[in-house]
Amino acid sequence: MASPPLVSIDDLTVQFRGDRKWTTAVEGVSFDVGEGDCLGIVGESGSGKSVTALSMLRLHARGTSRFASGTVRYDGQDLLQAPESRLRQVRGGDIAMVFQDPMSSLNPVLTICDQISETLRLHQGMSRADARVRAIELLDLVRIADARRRVDEYPHRLSGGMRQRVMIAIAIACRPRLLIADEPTTALDVTIQAQILELLRELRSELGMAVMLISHDLGVIAEFAERVIVMYAGRIVEQAPVEVLFRTPVHPYTEGLMASIPALDGGDGRLYSIPGRIPDPDEPIAGCRFGPRCAHVQAVCRAAIPDLASIGPDHRVRCTPRTSGRTAA
Ligand SMILES: Nc1ncnc2c1ncn2[C@@H]1O[C@H](COP(=O)(O)OP(=O)(O)OP(=O)(O)O)[C@@H](O)[C@H]1O
Numbered sequence: 413m414a415s416p417p418l419v420s421i422d423d424l425t426v427q428f429r430g431d432r433k434w435t436t437a438v439e440g441v442s443f444d445v446g447e448g449d450c451l452g453i454v455g456e457s458g459s460g461k462s463v464t465a466l467s468m469l470r471l472h473a474r475g476t477s478r479f480a481s482g483t484v485r486y487d488g489q490d491l492l493q494a495p496e497s498r499l500r501q502v503r504g505g506d507i508a509m510v511f512q513d514p515m516s517s518l519n520p521v522l523t524i525c526d527q528i529s530e531t532l533r534l535h536q537g538m539s540r541a542d543a544r545v546r547a548i549e550l551l552d553l554v555r556i557a558d559a560r561r562r563v564d565e566y567p568h569r570l571s572g573g574m575r576q577r578v579m580i581a582i583a584i585a586c587r588p589r590l591l592i593a594d595e596p597t598t599a600l601d602v603t604i605q606a607q608i609l610e611l612l613r614e615l616r617s618e619l620g621m622a623v624m625l626i627s628h629d630l631g632v633i634a635e636f637a638e639r640v641i642v643m644y645a646g647r648i649v650e651q652a653p654v655e656v657l658f659r660t661p662v663h664p665y666t667e668g669l670m671a672s673i674p675a676l677d678g679g680d681g682r683l684y685s686i687p688g689r690i691p692d693p694d695e696p697i698a699g700c701r702f703g704p705r706c707a708h709v710q711a712v713c714r715a716a717i718p719d720l721a722s723i724g725p726d727h728r729v730r731c732t733p734r735t736s737g738r739t740a741a
């Protein structure tokens with residue numbers, strides 16, 4: 413029998429308080445992350461990737477956000493209902509996160525050593541001396557040269573790529589079972605971006621942790637992930653193993669994202685972008701939320717939001733015209 417997933421998200425719906433009412437940013441999102449998985453989440457800006465990730469650790473501000481439905485099961489417990497004390501253990505301990513902008517996550521007045529030690533002392537009760545030794549080991553692990561010297565430096569002395577390596581060192585300090593990396597390379601130039609992705613890949617196999625990589629760039633996801641979730645306007649629109657998604661994308665939105673990847677051979681130099689823009693969460697749209705931008709839209713698309721239909725092993729698609737008649741049993 414297959415082992416149970418590490419984290420299981422079911423029917424997650426997240427709302428934010430607007431001027432007069434609650435608006436729905438993420439709706440009915442369900443997926444599993446298995447032990448050691450390499451999962452990619454892709455979608456344009458505003459599609460609900462970060463809201464989904466932050467929900468898994470209940471990191472949204474209280475009062476202005478709520479879970480209208482859903483569970484996030486980890487270790488036999490629903491994290492959305494768990495006491496705050498349990499969440500504090502899980503965050504940075506079992507499940508860690510790395511964000512886009514390392515400078516705003518690092519404290520400018522603390523040395524690298526202080527910042528890595530903080531996590532180790534908090535979660536593992538390490539002494540100051542032991543935490544320093546471990547901090548140097550961690551800098552080695554994230555391939556920062558001359559770790560012994562670097563450990564006493566302040567963040568402003570480091571390049572963008574090195575800062576992101578420090579953030580990754582902090583994230584993996586307590587040997588998480590899942591690392592969530594939300595646009596970890598977006599602020600970096602292409603060469604450094606490739607190096608950071610390579611590092612994440614190596615750490616994943618060295619440490620045996622699962623990685624959930626979030627990016628608006630399907631090219632980045634294609635390089636990294638084994639399974640891909642495509643999000644649009646707060647919902648999953650397609651989900652498949654990476655090779656299946658690239659060989660046979662089914663949702664017109666996935667096709668559009670794919671056409672937006674710059675050709676490796678340079679192509680004709682022109683970059684395709686999907687016409688139109690992602691709708692605001694409370695924008696009224698009849699039926700499929702991608703309908704107004706879709707080149708294949710039909711009357712049935714305006715009637716109702718399509719279900720996420722299973723059309724093959726681990727391949728699910730939310731597009732009525734393209735899934736009706738081919739739904740897997
Ligand atoms: N704290 C918040 N309050 C109100 N609305 C929010 C909040 N956080 C996110 N949203 C809304 O939720 C939707 C999804 O946002 P989210 O940040 O998850 O997008 P994203 O896919 O991560 O995009 P990006 O690629 O820009 O990071 C957006 O419409 C956004 O405006």
Ligand SMILES: [Mg+2]
Nearest residue numbers: 461462463594
């Ligand atoms: Mg985001």
